[in-house]
Amino acid sequence: MDLIDDEGGPAVGGDNAHAFSVSELSGAVKRALEDGFGRVRVRGEVGRVFAARSGHLYFDLKDDRAVVAAVAWKGQAARLAHRPEEGMEVVVTGRMTTFGSQSKYQIVVDDVRPAGAGALMAQLEARRRKLAADGLFDPARKRAVPFLPRTIGVVTSPGGAVIRDILHRVADRFPRRVLVWPVAVQGRGSAEEVAAAIGGFDAMTGPSRPDVLIVARGGGSIEDLWGFNEEVVVRAAAACNIPLISAVGHETDTTLIDHAADLRAPTPTAAAEAAVPVRAELLAGVRQLDARLIRAGAEAVRGRRQRVRDLARALPRPETLTEGPRQRLDLAAERLPGALRGGTARRRLALERLAGALRPRLLSAGIAAQRTRLGEAGRRLEEGARRAADARRERTKAQGDRAAAALGRAARAARRGFEERAGRLRADALLRGARDARGRLGTAQAAFAAAAGRDHDRRRRAVDRLRALNEALGYRNTLRRGYAVVRGPGGVLTHAGPARAAARLQIEFQDGEMAAVPEDAPARPARRARPKPGPDDQGTLF
Incomplete structure (x- = not known):
């Protein structure tokens, strides 16, 4: 196409060439495009589809090397027999034009006819079947997301609106520690970065290890989200030991990582809501449970109090309970003085018997011991004398006779001495035995008297307590309060x-x-007057 100057001739280059305005140039390009391509039919795969609020429909037509923008105006979009969907391969009919405001060309669509599934969708479906056959999408391997994680790991772009939405939502619901692993979420190498981030979080140890992971990205076309359909990302998500939430795209966007994740969230904001509960709701629930616990405790106390009242009504009166013990107390009080006197007399008699049996036994034992010792000494003395006499008799008979005579005298003197000593010992032993027996008898009498006194005092105190209890529970106290x-x-x-x-x-x-006589007591029958006997009436004995 040649450029036309203001006078209708061709423009010549150089300093004197005509300068077009932007609008003039845009209009000339538009007229040339519309004249060269009036109505066209184009075959391609539908990319991103956007329905405006005004009713206009915008979408992309693409192949493996180029993309053409397409638009169907409100009236045309309503008359389309087949509405374009992302991933469909279609044949559209329309006219080429330009959109001068953005210096781009587009096709205004009049008709859309499907031409089969697109190449990307076919590739995606084949990959999905392969990974499903490997068991990566098995629902049995999915784990539950923890109720209240301490640390949340986020794999996303650090500069987008996604991370701000997640942080803001977590802070509003329940503030938790958030660790961000920055990655590229589209373009060459994005899949490898996302897989490495998931593996890096999974390899962490210690208190910094996240309790839950969120892999997030905003919405976009299928090409923009294609990195999350890569096999390396899906296998990293399936092998992760940390519960993983997938939040890629918007509600209508589905990627293969959504099938491998433990939980799919329609948006990044929804992923933050699924990761943490609402603190205010938890506090309200705790307060409600606390109130229920208080009410249940009060109701239990109230029921047990009523039960105690019911049982108290079934108990007998206090005076009924004390009638038997009070009667036994009276009987015991009557028998106590005689029992004390009888017990004292029995113990005194037993003590006298023991003392009487002890005194002769002690004296006889002392005398027998002294007699035994005296007899033993006499036998030893006689044996020694005989031995000495025999020895002297062997020396000389004369010396033996003298020695025998001397020994005889000595023996007699010794016997008399021993007899005198035995008498003294016998008397001393009897006196000591008598004194010891008298001492033990006195000690036993004192101990018995003390024991009898203590027993008497204990029984008197018990009787006093029973008498006080009898007076406190007796009916005479009731009489003092105005009863009769x-x-x-x-x-x-x-x-x-x-x-x-x-x-x-x-x-x-x-x-x-x-x-007292009651007012309504039954009247006694009046006595009949006995007739007086006459002077001639002698009466009768019957």
Whole structure:
């Protein structure tokens, strides 16, 4: 096409050449394009599809080397028999034009007819079947996301709106520690970076290891999201030991990492919501459970209090419980003095018997011991004398006779001495035995007297306590509070019927008793007058 100057002739280069305005140049290009390509039919794969609020439909037509923008205006879009969808291979009919505001050309579509599945979609479907056959998409291997993780790992671009949305949502719901691994989310090498980030988080140890991972990216065309369909990314997500949430694209975008992840979120914001609960809701739930616990505790206490009241009504009256013990106390108090006297007498008699049996036994034992020792000494002395006599008799008979005589005298003197000593020992032993027995008898009497006194004091205190309890629980205290005891012919009356039927009542007050007659007591039958005997009437004995 030749450029035309203002006078209709061709423009000549150089300094004097005509200068076109931008609008003039854009209009000339538009007229040349529309004249050269009036109506065309184009075959290609549908890329990104965008439906505007005005009703216009924008989408891309592409092949492996080029992309052409396409637009269907509101009226034309409503009349299309087949609405284009991303990944479809279609044949569109329309006219070529330009969009001068952005210096781009586009085709205005009048008709869309499907021409089969696109090459990218076919490749994606083949890869999906392969990975599914390897078991990477098996639902049984998916793990639950922790309820409240301490650390959240995020794999995304550090400069996009995605990371700001995730951080803002986590801070609003429940502030947690967030670790960001920056990666490229589209273009050459993006798949390898995402796979390396997932593996790096999985290899971490210690307190910094994340409890959950979020792989996130904003929306885009299938080409923009193609890195998350790569096999290296899908296998890294399936091999990760940390629960993984996939949040790639918008709600209508689906990639292969979504099938391998433990949880798919429609948007990055939804992924942050799935990772942490709402703290305010948890606090409200805790407060509600606390209130329920308090109400349940109060209700349990109330029920047990009512149960205690019901059981208390079934218990007998206190005075009924004390009637038997009070009667046994009276009987015991009556028997106690005689029992004490009898016990003291029995113990005194036993002590006297023991003392009487002990005294002769001790004396006899002392005398027998002294007699035994004296006899043993005499036998030793006689044996020694005989031995000495025999020895001297062998020396000389004369010396033996003298020695025998001397020994005889010595033996007699010794015997007399021993007899005198035995008498003294016998008397001393008897005196010592008597003194010891008297001492032990006195000690036993004192111990028995002390034990009897302590037992008597203990029983007196027990009787005093029982008497105080009897006075505290007796009916006389009730009389002091203004009550009275009504007795009839059959004993104490507790009902009005027997009291009305009694002819005479005995009422006991605090300070005395008095007799009373009820107003509605039954009248006694009048005595019949006995006729007086006449002067001639002798009467009868019957």
